[in-house]
Amino acid sequence: DAGVTQSPTHLIKTRGQQVTLRCSPKSGHDTVSWYQQALGQGPQFIFQYYEEEERQRGNFPDRFSGHQFPNYSSELNVNALLLGDSALYLCASTPRAQETQYFGPGTRLLVL
């Protein structure tokens, strides 16, 4: 059984560009959450998607947006990239009717 998968593993962008990160949840999981983890810090909640809708959002600007598809996979989009957006972006999926979140390996984004 594959775990949570994310793509790409690494990405380098320049300021002002836009980026799309992708996540496939574990089989049987219907909820996807996205987190940003700066170097040496704990993950910070960006938003959570359930039934193709954004269910809850953390303290991130509108430059951060997302989408969930009918197969429960998800995308995170970040517009107008800033240097401070450089971080590890983590996706976590949750089994149906449970609350435990299982994390993927992350996408390392570097903004130059």
Added chain:
Amino acid sequence: QQQVKQSPQSLIVQKGGISIINCAYENTAFDYFPWYQQFPGKGPALLIAIRPDVSEKKEGRFTISFNKSAKQFSLHIMDSQPGDSATYFCAASGAGAGSYQLTFGKGTKLSVIP
């Protein structure tokens, strides 16, 4: 506002010793408290989790102790091994109160020396 405070920031333990990491929370709506282990370059992996109706939960060498009145919980790693060297995060959420996000502590870097 940091809602989950974790200490210590770093910890060095000898092989076979006990590693203890502490967390305190402020939001009484939190009702789910997981611990995650993260190795460099990897995503966090769930170790063990507890709810407030239980004061202690043990899984192998890992034990969570929970003190609801003090709003504190801790992770004990018994017989610590060099392979346990990683960063540990406590977290909290309050799905019962409609908050699904995990709020993480800042992490504890554990080094187990032979």
